[in-house]
Amino acid sequence: MNRLAKTLLMTATAAALTVSSIGVASAGDWHRHHHGDDALVGGAVGLATGLIVGSAIASAPRYDEPRYIDPPVYEPEYEAVPVYRAPPPRYYRPVAADVEPWTAQWERYCSYRYRSFDPRSGTFIGNDGRSHFCNAG
Known part of the structure; x- marks a missing residue:
């Protein structure tokens, strides 16, 4: 699965968990009957936040992977002119x-x-x- 699809799936899951836990937490008689569920709601919100932050970190571009970059092509400004030099002197016996x-x-x-x-x-x-x-x- 590609990285974008994974990120979207994780974000949707985190949002669903967060919304469902907020819906349960806002019920009218929740405080009277479910005092031990505060830790559960806090864990769900923490998990959702962790999933969102983790997916953002995982989808960040990595710079340590080798990449191929085309080398620049330079056009010469002028054509090379041949250089003529005098032949070296010859020493005769x-x-x-x-x-x-x-x-x-x-x-x-x-x-x-x-x-x-x-x-x-x-x-x-x-x-x-x-x-x-x-x-x-």
Whole structure:
């Protein structure tokens, strides 16, 4: 049964109990013959009030239940413009074409090519750990 129907049924029941107990309480000779029924009438009124308040609390919306909300859709104000950047600079190794040993060009080439180049001896330390003469040709 849905929540609205339950609430209406509980409210109607509470109202019927309250009206019937008030009708009994307003009878003319009630005080003379039914002194012990005061507690019964008070209980019925309390029960009716509790049912009404309880149904109001039960029908309150719950915020801890997960709900799906559509995400907002934003339209772009302008179209994206491609950004053109200059290509990164390229570093070339110096190329030696028949360079004579012990010249300034040879020394420059060997010092760029080999980090461990020693210009006094003209050698560099290779990956094998030995000294090798720099051949620029």
